Amino acid sequence: xxxxxxKTTSGRxxxxxxxxxxxxxxxxxxLIESTRRDHRSEADVLLEQILPHSGKSxxxxxxxxxxxxxxxxxxxxxxxxxxxxxxxxxxxxxxxSQRTGGSxxxxxxxxxxLSRQQSAFIRPSPAGKTLGGVARRTRxxxxxCEAAGFDVILVETVGVGQSETAVSEMVDMFLLLxxxxxxxxxxxxxxxxMELADMVVVNKADGDxxxxxxxxxxxYHAALGLMRPSSPNWKPAVKKCSALQEEGIAEIWEAIGxxxxxxxxxxxxxxxxxxxxxxxxxxxIRETLVIAFREDPQVAAALHQMESGVIExxxxxxxxxxxxxxxxxxxx
Amino acid sequence: xxxxxxKTTSGRxxxxxxxxxxxxxxxxxxLIESTRRDHRSEADVLLEQILPHSGKSxxxxxxxxxxxxxxxxxxxxxxxxxxxxxxxxxxxxxxxSQRTGGSxxxxxxxxxxLSRQQSAFIRPSPAGKTLGGVARRTRxxxxxCEAAGFDVILVETVGVGQSETAVSEMVDMFLLLxxxxxxxxxxxxxxxxMELADMVVVNKADGDxxxxxxxxxxxYHAALGLMRPSSPNWKPAVKKCSALQEEGIAEIWEAIGxxxxxxxxxxxxxxxxxxxxxxxxxxxIRETLVIAFREDPQVAAALHQMESGVIExxxxxxxxxxxxxxxxxxxx
Numbered sequence: 001x002x003x004x005x006x007k008t009t010s011g012r013x014x015x016x017x018x019x020x021x022x023x024x025x026x027x028x029x030x031l032i033e034s035t036r037r038d039h040r041s042e043a044d045v046l047l048e049q050i051l052p053h054s055g056k057s058x059x060x061x062x063x064x065x066x067x068x069x070x071x072x073x074x075x076x077x078x079x080x081x082x083x084x085x086x087x088x089x090x091x092x093x094x095x096x097s098q099r100t101g102g103s104x105x106x107x108x109x110x111x112x113x114l115s116r117q118q119s120a121f122i123r124p125s126p127a128g129k130t131l132g133g134v135a136r137r138t139r140x141x142x143x144x145c146e147a148a149g150f151d152v153i154l155v156e157t158v159g160v161g162q163s164e165t166a167v168s169e170m171v172d173m174f175l176l177l178x179x180x181x182x183x184x185x186x187x188x189x190x191x192x193x194m195e196l197a198d199m200v201v202v203n204k205a206d207g208d209x210x211x212x213x214x215x216x217x218x219x220y221h222a223a224l225g226l227m228r229p230s231s232p233n234w235k236p237a238v239k240k241c242s243a244l245q246e247e248g249i250a251e252i253w254e255a256i257g258x259x260x261x262x263x264x265x266x267x268x269x270x271x272x273x274x275x276x277x278x279x280x281x282x283x284x285i286r287e288t289l290v291i292a293f294r295e296d297p298q299v300a301a302a303l304h305q306m307e308s309g310v311i312e313x314x315x316x317x318x319x320x321x322x323x324x325x326x327x328x329x330x331x332x
Numbered sequence: 333x334x335x336x337x338x339k340t341t342s343g344r345x346x347x348x349x350x351x352x353x354x355x356x357x358x359x360x361x362x363l364i365e366s367t368r369r370d371h372r373s374e375a376d377v378l379l380e381q382i383l384p385h386s387g388k389s390x391x392x393x394x395x396x397x398x399x400x401x402x403x404x405x406x407x408x409x410x411x412x413x414x415x416x417x418x419x420x421x422x423x424x425x426x427x428x429s430q431r432t433g434g435s436x437x438x439x440x441x442x443x444x445x446l447s448r449q450q451s452a453f454i455r456p457s458p459a460g461k462t463l464g465g466v467a468r469r470t471r472x473x474x475x476x477c478e479a480a481g482f483d484v485i486l487v488e489t490v491g492v493g494q495s496e497t498a499v500s501e502m503v504d505m506f507l508l509l510x511x512x513x514x515x516x517x518x519x520x521x522x523x524x525x526m527e528l529a530d531m532v533v534v535n536k537a538d539g540d541x542x543x544x545x546x547x548x549x550x551x552y553h554a555a556l557g558l559m560r561p562s563s564p565n566w567k568p569a570v571k572k573c574s575a576l577q578e579e580g581i582a583e584i585w586e587a588i589g590x591x592x593x594x595x596x597x598x599x600x601x602x603x604x605x606x607x608x609x610x611x612x613x614x615x616x617i618r619e620t621l622v623i624a625f626r627e628d629p630q631v632a633a634a635l636h637q638m639e640s641g642v643i644e645x646x647x648x649x650x651x652x653x654x655x656x657x658x659x660x661x662x663x664x
Contacts, residue, residue, distance in 0.1 A: 044648065044650075044651045044654070047648040047650075047651065048647070048648060048651065051645065051646065051647075051648055052645075052646075054645075055645065136650055139649075140648070140650065143648070183557060183558050186558045186559070186560075189560070190560070192524050192527065194558075195524060219558075222554075223555070223558045225515060226515050226518045226526075226551075226555045227518070228518075228521070228522070273645075274643045274644075274645070277642045277643060277645070277649050278639060278642055278643050278649070280642075280649035280650070281638070281639070281642050281649035281650075281652050281653045282653075284649060284650050284653035284654075284657075285622070285625065285653045285656065285657060286618060286621075286622060288653065288657050288661075289618075289621040289622065289625060289657075289660075290617070290618060290621065292661055293617065293621060306613070307610060307613070310609045310610055310612075310613050311606045311609060311610050312606075313383065313384075313386075313387065313605075313606070313609065314383065314384075315380070315383075316376065316379040316380060316383055316472070316475070317471075317609050317610070317612040317613040317616060318376075318379075318468055318472065318612070318613075318616050319376045319379060319380065320613050321613045321614075321616035321617045321620065322372075322376070322616075324617065325616075325617060325620050325621075328621075329620075329624055
């Protein structure tokens with residue numbers, strides 16, 4: 001294991017994170033969220049120091065439409081895990097959020113009980129202009145939480161977003177919360193989301209809604225049966241629960257345990273993580289290249305006219321692309 | 333309308349294409365498929381000349397697993413259209429193909445009757461190293477076919493490919509051919525393909541397979557009902573046919589007519605085409621930027637080590653991306 005150099009700021013920060021100090025962890029996440037250039041260099045050094053200590057968690061993505069009861073579910077699920085001796089970090093991805101990195105008031109209200117636990121760490125979505133930026137910082141926060149000894153990481157999608165795919169690309173398992181609405185609800189969720197799910201949980205399966213939840217679970221089961229499972233070793237499971245009444249939570253955690261066991265044994269999780277890391281590097285590269293391209297003064301000056309010409313059918317897309325690329329790539 | 337300058341090579345070629353001459357069309361497609369730099373400039377001039385005359389067709393993507401009877405279907409469907417007075421062009425997308433642009437022997441054998449028709453034009457998939465390259469040339473061939481007066485363009489995916497999304501991004505309507513296998517078959521097709529379909533056609537609905545085809549059609553109908561339709565004005569239709577016995581073909585063409593009418597009236601098709609053209613420009617830009625990045629000598633020298641470090645968990649993906657980007661973007 002790499003020895004931490006405690007003489008530098010990032011070295012002291014790394015020591016605090018590795019000792020599981022919550023304040024050091026919070027400060028470290030603030031550092032990686034900063035867009036200041038000098039902060040970014042410090043963040044890179046910090047990340048390199050904690051990287052060998054990351055990875056020892058199960059990373060679970062949790063998604064679902066607003067109103068499905070995500071906060072209530074995470075509160076009940078998190079409390080269940082903490083009672084079983086786990087340390088739980090909750091991160092959120094929400095590119096549409098206007099919240100700044102520092103304010104967690106919203107999340108404290110959303111998960112009142114969980115947010116007061118010593119073994120829980122709740123961090124809202126960082127502010128960001130692009131999903132790529134928010135996703136990067138959430139990924140890095142995940143690594144920091146792991147280094148600080150959190151062994152269950154919940155990455156939540158907030159709002160109705162484009163973020164489900166981004167979350168599925170940073171977790172081991174993707175859990176989709178659904179209402180007892182059946183086919184009607186499936187029509188409302190974004191295309192392809194259902195196919196990302198390793199587990200579907202029908203929430204609000206209590207009181208009057210129990211028959212509807214049973215019907216919905218059967219429908220979701222049939223729908224998943226028509227789709228190709230993403231792993232040869234795991235058939236997406238459908239579970240019911242009532243987060244409000246804390247029912248069905250233990251069964252969900254047991255099923256996650258089976259998932260984890262099968263996919264660690266088969267080597268799929270380490271392989272998936274390696275692929276995710278590589279894909280992340282390339283996403284960063286692609287996104288930065290396009291930003292640099294758009295910010296090039298000559299490209300910026302010509303872009304609007306080229307785009308309009310293409311949209312109006314006066315300019316062939318490949319020709320427009322070539323002209324702009326010549327402005328950017330031509331050696332000055 | 334733009335006046336064609338007949339004094340240049342590309343001007344003469346454009347005149348031939350616009351006059352509907354098959355040889356000129358074939359030569360024009362060969363030109364746009366060329367990777368030679370001077371050919372590419374000529375191709376750009378040619379495309380600009382024919383662009384105002386393109387767009388007057390219905391663009392239909394046709395996909396399906398090998399063995400579903402795609403060639404037989406296109407033959408029967410194409411012959412039906414020609415008898416109704418249409419001019420039909422068949423293009424193929426197959427990035428895995430080793431065929432060169434000139435050889436159409438394979439396709440002539442596949443669609444023997446259709447290939448002999450004056451009102452049909454069959455062109456195989458261009459050879460290409462990347463799907464992006466093949467897709468670009470197929471798109472451009474589509475524009476040329478339209479300028480030459482072909483009013484129905486069929487873009488076929490060949491083989492088991494990654495090409496379905498690329499095809500769906502260049503057509504007005506995406507038609508998925510399926511076998512009477514029902515849910516079992518759906519599990520075999522690539523994730524997300526079903527959701528691209530504006531129409532599902534169960535082929536081989538003849539003889540002993542009629543009951544199975546009826547069951548499959550009902551299953552596909554239910555599956556499509558669970559998915560969000562891609563247009564507010566069109567609910568994906570499920571049709572049955574026997575391409576071999578030429579049954580059900582007329583009904584499919586009628587349904588395509590309804591689709592076309594509704595989506596032209598609502599303005600969706602022109603809007604979709606404008607979006608597709610813009611997306612195409614940006615795909616070209618992104619793809620070329622990544623190629624230039626990979627080909628940069630400094631990047632090429634460092635890439636392997638960075639990628640390995642990321643995959644093995646020794647290097648944070650964002651740090652690796654930053655280091656490589658600094659090599660590429662730093663002013664020399």
